[in-house]
Amino acid sequence: MGSTTALVTLYFLLPLDRSSTWSAVTMLVIGLVIFIGLVAFQVRSIIRSPFPGLRAVEALATSVPLFLLLFASTYVVMAAMSADNFDGSLTRTGALYFAVTVFSTVGFGDITAKSDGARLVVTGQMIADLVVLGLAIKIIMGAVSRRRQPGASGAQPPEGIH
Structure with a gap:
């Protein structure tokens, strides 16, 4: 809970609306590498x-x-760079809302990507969402199952159980 609060606070405090295209791409790529490492x-x-x-x-x-x-964060930067990237202005709250609707596959349609660049980033998120929902959750749950198996912590199963 504390780490989520810190991340959200950081998101609302960083000067994202003063970033360039390259800083947005770099931020996203470095962030995804950190995510994979995490x-x-x-x-x-x-x-x-x-x-x-x-x-x-x-x-x-x-x-x-x-x-x-x-x-x-990437959506905030893209919206600040050009009003043509999304329909209407995109605040930080709006960008977070949009990221969550894309992630949850709800897609209300009230915020849409208008430029090719924005559509590519949103498409990238959709593909990454599938990976996160499928692969990352499977890996984490597999680690739970592996840990719960007898002998996973180095302990031997009770006598007679093999």
Whole structure:
């Protein structure tokens, strides 16, 4: 919870509306690399944790908000660079809302990408969403299952159980 609060606070405080195209792309790419590293670290933590289910929930509570805020930040920068990227102005709250609607596949249609560049970024988020929802959650839940298997923590199963 604390890390999510810190991420959201950072999102609302960073001067995103003064960024350039290259800084937006760089920010997104570096952020996604950090996201992948965070997930890898969290998988190792889940495997080593005495409470893997709880650790998995903590992992998802940190990684999913980071993922969404990366795209919301990119949308804020793109909206500030050109009013033609999205229909209407896009505030930080609007960008976060848009990132979440794309992630959840709800797509109300009240905010849409208008330029090819914005459509490419949104398409990238859609593809990454599928990966996060499918692969990342499977990896994290697989780490929980692996940790819960007898002998996973180095302990031997009770006598007679093999």
